[in-house]
Amino acid sequence: xxxxxxxxxxxxxxxxxxLDRLSRIEGQVRGVAKMMENQRxxxxxxxxxxxxxxxxxxxxxxxxxxxxxxxxxxxxxxxxAAVYDELMEAIYKFAK
Numbered sequence: 001x002x003x004x005x006x007x008x009x010x011x012x013x014x015x016x017x018x019l020d021r022l023s024r025i026e027g028q029v030r031g032v033a034k035m036m037e038n039q040r041x042x043x044x045x046x047x048x049x050x051x052x053x054x055x056x057x058x059x060x061x062x063x064x065x066x067x068x069x070x071x072x073x074x075x076x077x078x079x080x081a082a083v084y085d086e087l088m089e090a091i092y093k094f095a096k
Contacts, residue, residue: 006070006074009066009070009071010066014062014066017062018059018062018063021055021058021059022059024055025052025055025056025059028048028051028052028055029052031048032045032048032049032052035048060094064090064094067090068087072086072087
């Protein structure tokens with residue numbers, strides 16, 4: 001990626017949405033810790049962990065879309081060939 005980054009990277013509405021969702025996930029993670037402390041049934045803990053994973057996956061999709069729409073697009077337009085390697089790395093990380 002080029003060293004020059006066009007700011008803002010995230011629109012205010014997107015940034016606030018992601019931050020709100022992360023706060024909810026943080027609460028869910030604290031909830032799982034309490035569930036463990038309180039010896040809750042395994043299936044209950046697993047269900048909550050699945051919800052956390054789904055929420056993180058949703059945030060990942062949002063940030064990846066923003067990356068494709070702004071960061072990667074700007075780099076491609078600038079002619080920076082390194083962006084293709086970075087883009088492929090990002091896709092491979094989350095395509096599992």
